[in-house]
Each structure stands twice: as structure tokens, then as C-alpha cells.
Amino acid sequence: MAALVDGQEKDMSHEIKHSCTVEGIKADSAAGMYILRHSTAHLLAQAVTELYPNAKPTIGPAIDRGFYYDFAMESITEADLKPIQKKMQELARRNFTIERLELDDRDLRQHFATNSYKLEIIDDKVGEGTGSTIYKQGDWYDLCLGPHVPNTGKLMFCKLTSVSSAYWRGDQSREQLVRIYGIVEPTKDALKQTLHRMEEAKKRDHRKLGRDLQLFHIDEEVGQGLILWTPRGAVIRQELQHFIGEHLTRQGYSQVFTPHIGKLDLYRKSGHFPYYQDSQYPPLVEKDLMKKLSDEGCSCSELSNMMKTGDIDGYMLKPMNCPHHVKIYASQARSYRDLPLRLAEFGTVYRWEQSGEISGMTRVRGFTQDDAHLFVTEDQIGQEVLGCIELVQIIFDKLGMKDYRVRVGLRDPDSSKYVGDPARWDKAEQACRAAAASLGVDWSEEEGEAAFYGPKIDFVVKDVIGREWQLGTVQVDYNLPERFDLSYKGSDGGLHRPVMIHRAPFGSMERFCGVLIEHFAGRFPTWLSPTQCHILTISQKHTEYANSVADQLKEHGIRVEIDDGDDTIGKKIRTHRKLHPAYMVILGDGEAENNTVSLRGRSGDQVADIPLTEFVSNLRAEIDDKSSKPNLV
RNA sequence: GCCAACGUAGCACAGCUGGUAGUGCGUCGGAUUUGUAAUCCGACGGUCGGGGGUUCGAGUCCCUCCGUUGGCUCCA
Numbered sequence: 001m002a003a004l005v006d007g008q009e010k011d012m013s014h015e016i017k018h019s020c021t022v023e024g025i026k027a028d029s030a031a032g033m034y035i036l037r038h039s040t041a042h043l044l045a046q047a048v049t050e051l052y053p054n055a056k057p058t059i060g061p062a063i064d065r066g067f068y069y070d071f072a073m074e075s076i077t078e079a080d081l082k083p084i085q086k087k088m089q090e091l092a093r094r095n096f097t098i099e100r101l102e103l104d105d106r107d108l109r110q111h112f113a114t115n116s117y118k119l120e121i122i123d124d125k126v127g128e129g130t131g132s133t134i135y136k137q138g139d140w141y142d143l144c145l146g147p148h149v150p151n152t153g154k155l156m157f158c159k160l161t162s163v164s165s166a167y168w169r170g171d172q173s174r175e176q177l178v179r180i181y182g183i184v185e186p187t188k189d190a191l192k193q194t195l196h197r198m199e200e201a202k203k204r205d206h207r208k209l210g211r212d213l214q215l216f217h218i219d220e221e222v223g224q225g226l227i228l229w230t231p232r233g234a235v236i237r238q239e240l241q242h243f244i245g246e247h248l249t250r251q252g253y254s255q256v257f258t259p260h261i262g263k264l265d266l267y268r269k270s271g272h273f274p275y276y277q278d279s280q281y282p283p284l285v286e287k288d289l290m291k292k293l294s295d296e297g298c299s300c301s302e303l304s305n306m307m308k309t310g311d312i313d314g315y316m317l318k319p320m321n322c323p324h325h326v327k328i329y330a331s332q333a334r335s336y337r338d339l340p341l342r343l344a345e346f347g348t349v350y351r352w353e354q355s356g357e358i359s360g361m362t363r364v365r366g367f368t369q370d371d372a373h374l375f376v377t378e379d380q381i382g383q384e385v386l387g388c389i390e391l392v393q394i395i396f397d398k399l400g401m402k403d404y405r406v407r408v409g410l411r412d413p414d415s416s417k418y419v420g421d422p423a424r425w426d427k428a429e430q431a432c433r434a435a436a437a438s439l440g441v442d443w444s445e446e447e448g449e450a451a452f453y454g455p456k457i458d459f460v461v462k463d464v465i466g467r468e469w470q471l472g473t474v475q476v477d478y479n480l481p482e483r484f485d486l487s488y489k490g491s492d493g494g495l496h497r498p499v500m501i502h503r504a505p506f507g508s509m510e511r512f513c514g515v516l517i518e519h520f521a522g523r524f525p526t527w528l529s530p531t532q533c534h535i536l537t538i539s540q541k542h543t544e545y546a547n548s549v550a551d552q553l554k555e556h557g558i559r560v561e562i563d564d565g566d567d568t569i570g571k572k573i574r575t576h577r578k579l580h581p582a583y584m585v586i587l588g589d590g591e592a593e594n595n596t597v598s599l600r601g602r603s604g605d606q607v608a609d610i611p612l613t614e615f616v617s618n619l620r621a622e623i624d625d626k627s628s629k630p631n632l633v
Numbered sequence: 634g635c636c637a638a639c640g641u642a643g644c645a646c647a648g649c650u651g652g653u654a655g656u657g658c659g660u661c662g663g664a665u666u667u668g669u670a671a672u673c674c675g676a677c678g679g680u681c682g683g684g685g686g687u688u689c690g691a692g693u694c695c696c697u698c699c700g701u702u703g704g705c706u707c708c709a
Contacts, residue, residue, distance in 0.1 A: 078703095079638095162704075164638095166636085166705045166706090170706070171706085177705090207701095220682085224699095271709085319709075355634070357634090357707070538669095567672085568667050569667070570670065570671065571667095573670060573671095574671055577670065589668090
């Protein structure tokens with residue numbers, strides 16, 4: 001693809017004038033794929049400009065899974081991608097040499113005189129008098145630093161995947177551009193494999209599985225982004241909640257319950273209202289007051305103003321649980337001996353997410369956080385943050401979720417939006433770093449990712465489409481204790497301000513389950529399976545035995561479903577397979593006579609004639625162990 | 634919220650350039666009583682997302698609203 005020259009990425013069009021070390025970059029490395037993708041983005045731009053002479057290329061980088069290029073042009077549809085792709089392949093076949101040309105400022109501007117976007121980039125990124133480089137293939141060229149592959153022949157195996165839109169420079173107030181996404185591989189086989197993988201991934205999409213496996217339902221008439229947990233899905237959620245509940249008890253948490261709404265004044269104090277009004281459901285106003293105002297001819301905007309200024313009060317669906325928990329803390333005088341005080345609640349919150357953002361279970365308007373707030377002394381921050389992320393790790397380990405990254409969100413040094421004393425920030429950031437480092441997994445620091453009230457540690461996972469979702473989070477907060485004037489009596493007899501830690505190891509039950517459905521591709525470990533045994537009878541004369549087996553399993557708390565219909569056993573298996581039960585239990589004459597069961601696992605493997613009592617106890621043990629997958633077949 | 638595409642029975646889909654809807658699975662009924670990935674026959678089921686318009690006539694064209702999908706923006 002290109003080469004490392006003295007450790008720097010260069011392409012074949014670089015002239016080497018001194019002695020140096022040269023190391024090839026191949027497509028099997030991340031760097032090589034990156035170059036391949038970037039070069040294909042150029043090829044795409046070349047094809048688009050040939051087919052749409054008015055299109056102006058803007059930027060087109062390589063990304064994790066492929067590449068995209070943004071064009072200022074008339075909008076196009078997916079159907080238009082085919083001819084563009086054809087053109088790209090034609091250009092690839094013509095095997096243009098990709099040349100690197102160094103130009104001075106004037107020349108550079110002249111080359112892009114008709115493209116205001118490129119000129120803007122030159123203005124911003126290219127220093128006065130330094131000039132820059134363009135890459136040329138055939139008659140087409142692009143402003144670019146490279147490196148690139150030596151010729152377009154290397155770019156044969158590409159496919160355009162989707163078209164969408166983007167704002168110029170990610171700024172909502174600026175022009176909307178046409179963005180075309182694509183993928184590329186070095187060989188035909190690799191492309192085929194990648195496309196196949198993408199197809200397979202689609203089958204795991206939690207939105208599809210959620211419907212097929214009857215886990216949840218979203219109903220237009222209920223509302224966008226509002227999840228209805230159907231019986232099978234509810235089982236999974238409940239099991240997860242029990243699981244985490246056990247660990248909370250072990251770690252010294254206290255369970256609390258708080259209502260779904262609170263007065264506007266509460267949120268005025270916490271700072272959520274009216275500052276974050278746009279991302280909240282509109283406030284609820286008391287009936288009598290509403291009637292009085294409407295009799296007085298109060299308009300909507302007047303009402304809204306009166307709420308903002310605090311002239312009238314109302315209630316809000318809670319966007320977070322913390323103010324309620326703060327009030328529990330403040331309900332008693334606290335001493336340093338009470339700390340850390342850890343208040344936990346599966347608290348449902350409501351946020352007005354933008355309609356275009358809502359997606360399945362992963363981005364919703366109402367969700368239940370496995371929330372907790374820890375009230376700690378400043379010295380306890382490090383230890384408690386550590387306890388929190390250990391909890392996250394226990395959960396991720398148990399569920400076999402290894403594909404996540406840890407992000408330590410620090411403040412942006414150039415911003416003034418943060419509240420609190422910089423020295424305390426430093427200390428809290430250090431505590432977060434140390435905690436993350438102790439995890440033994442890769443983690444990264446990201447400036448500007450902190451909340452305005454404190455640094456945080458996030459656990460981020462990808463869905464099947466490659467989108468990243470924040471799940472677990474641990475956040476240090478100096479702000480709320482201040483706003484609510486929280487205190488505790490120290491050993492010195494004086495009053496001190498506690499620090500709060502917000503934490504949610506799953507993040508939200510909705511998002512977490514969505515990700516989990518994809519993680520397991522609907523094939524949950526036995527303890528999480530909505531139904532653990534599907535009992536299938538060979539014929540109707542086995543119904544009685546099937547019922548007695550089901551009863552014994554249920555006695556042991558095992559979730560069972562019986563199919564004693566008159567389908568053939570082959571048909572029953574076919575039907576039930578689609579629900580991915582942990583086990584199918586087949587019952588016929590032999591089993592009924594000997595008080596045994598025959599099992600069929602997900603792979604299709606079978607074990608015949610296991611004594612019923614043995615099966616029950618083994619299955620019970622497997623569930624109690626929370627084994628990562630069914631092992632009895 | 635913005636851009637684009639899409640929206641036909643519970644699900645997956647067909648319906649060409651406008652002439653009042655089809656298939657498969659599921660469901661229900663009947664026959665069959667079956668040993669590990671579909672037994673046979675039959676029936677029910679949709680005013681084609683909602684509303685408005687063009688037209689003699691609209692699932693098919695136009696407008697609008699709602700929703701879905703892919704992005705963008707946002708995410709206390």
C-alpha cells in the first residue's frame with residue numbers, strides 16, 4: 001500500500017533523497033487498510049465528479065469500517081450508487097498512477113478555485129507560504145496530505161454501502177452535504193467475506209430479534225422511543241436486575257424508591273430546569289392553576305415564560321434520579337460515620353431525545369437506569385470509584401462482554417463550562433485515571449468528555465452496525481452537593497461538603513438489553529433465557545407426562561413452555577428453534593415409560609434418556625452458576 | 634430537529650407505465666397421532682400509515698402529518 005520511511009508514512013510517489021529505513025505497509029495492517037480506504041474515497045470522488053460535473057468534493061476520510069466522501073451536490077438515492085460504483089471500478093481498471101504533487105500557495109488555490117470548500121480547508125489548515133500537496137490520478141486531483149496507494153488498480157474491490165447526509169464541518173447551521181459510504185478490501189475474497197459478515201450482523205440486530213423472539217414492542221400509538229417490555233423480554237430484564245441486586249447488597253448499597261415526577265422547583269435548584277428544557281418532556285402544570293391561567297387568557301408562550309422565571313410551579317417527569325436521591329441524603333443530619341452512603345434504585349427517567357436519534361432500545365425517550373448515588377468524603381472518592389467500576393467489570397465478565405472500551409472523560413482545558421475548584425478537579429481526574437488503569441483493560445483519556453460537574457469513566461460498546469453506545473458510567477460530581485447545600489459532620493466537629501458519585505453499571509436496562517440481545521444473537525445463556533425448556537411431545541398421548549415434567553421443572557423455578565399440539569416432531573423443532581430456547585425436551589413413549597427426558601441443544605446435538613431427576617438438578621445447577629451457555633447437551 | 638429513502642394482512646414480501654389487492658409463514662377449523670430443521674385440506678384476515686388533493690377512477694401521481702431506516706446535529 002505504502003511504506004514507513006524512518007517511521008513516517010509515505011507513499012510510492014515520495015522521492016527518497018537520504019539514507020533511511022523503509023518498511024512496507026501492507027493491507028493486512030490497520031495502517032494499510034486505512035490507506036486503502038482513503039484512496040478509495042478519492043476514487044469515489046473522481047467517479048462522482050465525472051458523473052455529476054456540478055458536484056463539489058469536500059472531505060472524504062477513511063473510517064473504521066470503510067470510508068466516506070461528502071459532496072456538495074444535488075441529492076441522490078441509493079439507486080444512484082450502482083452507476084457510481086461501476087464508474088469507480090472502471091477507473092480502477094484503468095489503473096491510473098496516483099501522483100503526489102507539491103504546490104505553492106498560489107498554485108494550490110488556483111487548482112481549487114471553483115471549490116469553496118477546499119479553499120476553506122486551505123484557509124484553515126494550510127499555513128501561509130507553506131503550500132501543500134495534491135494527489136492526482138488521471139485528470140482528477142484532490143487536496144490531500146496522503147499517503148495513498150501507488151495506483152487505482154489496487155482499489156478494484158470496493159462497494160458503496162449507503163448514502164446519507166452530513167453538515168459541512170459538522171455544523172448544523174451550515175450546508176447539508178451528500179455523504180456516500182463505502183467499503184473496500186484488498187482482494188475479491190476479502191470483500192465477499194466482509195459483505196457476508198455484514199449480512200450476518202444484520203440478522204443479530206436487536207430490533208429484528210426483539211420482534212422475532214418477542215422480547216419487546218414499540219408502538220406508534222404509545223409513542224416513539226417508549227419500550228413495551230413483553231413477557232419474554234421482561235424475564236431477561238428481571239434476571240439482570242436480580243443479578244445486580246445481589247452485588248449491590250454485597251457492596252453495601254441501600255435500596256430506595258422514588259417517584260417518576262418532581263416539582264419544577266426541585267429541578268430549578270438542581271439546575272436541570274430550564275437549562276436543559278429542550279431535552280425534557282414539557283412540564284406538567286396543576287389542573288386548577290392551568291384552568292385559572294386559561295380563563296385569564298394566558299398563552300402558551302406566557303405560560304412557558306412564567307415557568308422559566310419561577311412565577312408558577314409545576315411538575316416534571318424526571319430526567320435523572322439524582323435530585324430525588326439528594327433529597328433522601330438531606331432528609332437527615334449526616335455524620336462522617338454514615339459515609340459512604342450508597343443509595344441505589346432502578347429509576348425510570350424520561351428525556352426528550354430528538355426524533356431522528358431514536359433507535360430501537362438503544363436510544364429511547366423513557367428508560368430505567370440501574371442508578372445509584374454515592375455520597376462520600378473527598379478522601380473516599382478513589383476507593384468508591386474503584387468499587388463502582390469493579391461492579392461494571394463483574395457484570396461484563398459474567399456476560400462475556402469483552403469488546404468494550406473504557407473512556408476517562410476529562411475536562412476540556414479551553415472551556416469554562418465546568419463548575420468547581422480546579423484543584424479538586426485535578427484530584428478527581430487523577431482518581432478516575434487510577435481506577436481505569438487498575439482495570440487491566442485498554443482505556444483512553446478524552447478531553448472535553450467530562451460532564452460539566454465532574455470527570456467520568458464510561459464503558460462504551462459497539463452494536464452490530466458498528467455504532468458506539470455508552471453503557472456503564474461512573475461520574476464524580478461536585479456540583480449537586482453544592483447546589484443543595486449538602487453537608488456532613490466531620491470527626492473535627494465541623495460541617496463538610498460531601499462529594500457525589502453517580503454510577504450506573506448497565507447504564508440503562510433498555511440500552512443494555514438491546515446490546516445484550518446482539519451480543520448473544522438472541523441465544524441467551526440458560527439463566528437469562530426467557531424460556532429455559534421447551535417441552536415437545538411426540539404425540540398427544542404424551543401430554544400427561546409432559547405436564548408432569550413441566551410441573552417438576554416449574555417447582556424448581558425453571559421456565560418452561562409446552563408444545564403438545566398435533567404437529568409432527570420435526571415441525572415442532574423447526575418452530576421452536578426460532579426462539580432459541582436453551583433446551584428442547586422431547587418426550588415420547590420411551591421417556592414416559594422410564595421417567596426420563598431426551599434433550600436437543602441449540603446446535604442440534606441430542607442426548608437421549610436422561611433420568612428426569614438428574615436433568616432437573618443439573619439444569620438447576622447450570623442456572624444457579626449463571627453458566628455462559630447451555631452445557632447439558 | 635435536518636437530509637434522503639421507505640411505510641401493502643401478526644411477520645417476510647409481490648403488485649409494470651393509475652382501472653376498487655396477491656403469495657409464503659403464522660392464526661383458526663378439519664383430517665392425521667407422528668421420534669429430532671416444514672403432514673395434508675380448508676377458512677379467516679388488509680378499505681394498501683393518517684388526512685387532504687388531482688382524476689370518470691389512486692396502493693400506484695401531488696401536498697401534508699405520523700412512523701421506520703441510514704446518516705448529521707445533540708446527548709445533563
